[in-house]
Amino acid sequence: MVAQHLVTRFPNKVNKLVLACTSPGGNNFSSFDLRKIVSSSKNQIESWLQLLDSRYKIPEENLPILNMVKDALHTNTKLFPHLITDGLTRQLEARSGHDCVNSLRDIPHQTLIVGGRYDDIAPLKNLLEMHRLIKNSQLQIFEGGHLFLMQDKQAWPAIISFLVSESDTLKA
Structure with missing residues (x-):
């Protein structure tokens, strides 16, 4: 959630963006209220x-x-x-007041959105909405829940591969 606010407020501070097990917020796409x-x-x-x-x-x-x-x-x-x-x-x-739904469309950065298929805190519908809103995004769903980074051995290599790839949004 913090990354979403950071990139929308200070886009020049970000080269690429990874959004992991998170939600855009607002009335319809909030994470589970803990x-x-x-x-x-x-x-x-x-x-x-x-x-x-x-x-x-x-x-x-x-x-x-x-x-x-x-x-x-x-x-x-x-x-x-x-x-x-x-x-x-x-x-x-x-966290309960988090809402970046309207500002996600303004993110020009290459963005990797990742989450767990069985995550009920940041559910799949929220990840799909972020992917729809962020025009330069990729979406990868992994086997696991909110802890998919520990549950699916493919998660970290996918994130690392995205981050080390040559393309840089700000140079494009």
């Missing part, structure tokens, strides 16, 4: 895991990264959603 998990007192961990990867409750799915996160959440009370600091509260509040 304040709902904070305000719910029951099943916070289960709700969080389900949002991270919509396959979470499918027994036949093998999700080692998500299971690792689950174990960490059950053993460490200093992680979200257990620990809510003032800074996190302010971040969640700011």
Whole structure:
């Protein structure tokens, strides 16, 4: 979300743009409002895991990264959603007002939009909308949820390949 605001306000500071597991915001394309998990007192961990990867409750799915996160959440009370600091509260509040829908059309930069197929925090419809709005964008969907960068071994090489390619939007 921060990258979207940065590139629309200071386009000369950016050569290329990667938007990963994010949403353009506004009324129709916001990321899941994480304040709902904070305000719910029951099943916070289960709700969080389900949002991270919509396959979470499918027994036949093998999700080692998500299971690792689950174990960490059950053993460490200093992680979200257990620990809510003032800074996190302010971040969640700011996140709820994020809206770059109308300014994404103005991004001239080569942009790679990446996300996880099973991400319920930044769902596929939001990535598709960003791709539609940013004229010089590519969209790649990976196997995984919000943690697709750890779940799909193809994600990082795709991002690196995009970033090191010769074309530079500002030189074009």
